[in-house]
Amino acid sequence: ILNVEQSPQSLHVQEGDSTNFTCSFPSSNFYALHWYRWETAKSPEALFVMTLNGDEKKKGRISATLNTKEGYSYLYIKGSQPEDSATYLCAPIQGNLIFGKGTKLSVKP
Amino acid sequence: DVKVTQSSRYLVKRTGEKVFLECVQDMDHENMFWYRQDPGLGLRLIYFSYDVKMKEKGDIPEGYSVSREKKERFSLILESASTNQTSMYLCASSPFRLAPRGDTQYFGPGTRLTVL
Numbered sequence: 001i002l003n004v005e006q007s008p009q010s011l012h013v014q015e016g017d018s019t020n021f022t023c024s025f026p027s028s029n030f031y032a033l034h035w036y037r038w039e040t041a042k043s044p045e046a047l048f049v050m051t052l053n054g055d056e057k058k059k060g061r062i063s064a065t066l067n068t069k070e071g072y073s074y075l076y077i078k079g080s081q082p083e084d085s086a087t088y089l090c091a092p093i094q095g096n097l098i099f100g101k102g103t104k105l106s107v108k109p
Numbered sequence: 110d111v112k113v114t115q116s117s118r119y120l121v122k123r124t125g126e127k128v129f130l131e132c133v134q135d136m137d138h139e140n141m142f143w144y145r146q147d148p149g150l151g152l153r154l155i156y157f158s159y160d161v162k163m164k165e166k167g168d169i170p171e172g173y174s175v176s177r178e179k180k181e182r183f184s185l186i187l188e189s190a191s192t193n194q195t196s197m198y199l200c201a202s203s204p205f206r207l208a209p210r211g212d213t214q215y216f217g218p219g220t221r222l223t224v225l
Contacts, residue, residue, distance in 0.1 A: 031211065032211050043113070043199075043215075043218050043219070044152075044199070044216045045216070049212075089152070091152075093211040096157065096167065096211070097154075097211055097214065099151035101149065101150060101151045
């Protein structure tokens, strides 16, 4: 099973701060990587599917980059808002999605 | 919008009981999945199905079975519930694609199962 590491485990920021966190995975046999956001009491929802080295995706204030050669992806949030508070999961593919443990983000007003 | 529903948000059962967790999706997706999520661990795949009456073991199938009699419904069965099966259970579905990029999975709200 792929070893997927997400860091940090948790993060507390003030409203308006920009932040980023990391997903590391083995770079061999890479197919794709997914990012999901999971808000408390809601269903996980997809943010991005990334496939190519150098991919950069953006959705509003959230963006992600992918480096398949070195095996990492960064998720950036610009100007964090309280509604960004959630656990962010990355999931590279090895047959099926292999989920990391997530980074729990808390944004204080 | 894709909708994935699960039969219960919260469930309390006793050790040894047979437990059924139901999942229904309304987007005609071929693929369906059952995961469990425990504190400090990522989502772990229990079973998945690519077609009606078809099932494949995930990473942690022990103590579970599944049933997919209709395309829209995927049931997770705990034959004899044990306390170590206390967890959050999530169902997901995705459309079938031939490319190995993996399609976006759409998740249900989860069932928090407590086994006493």
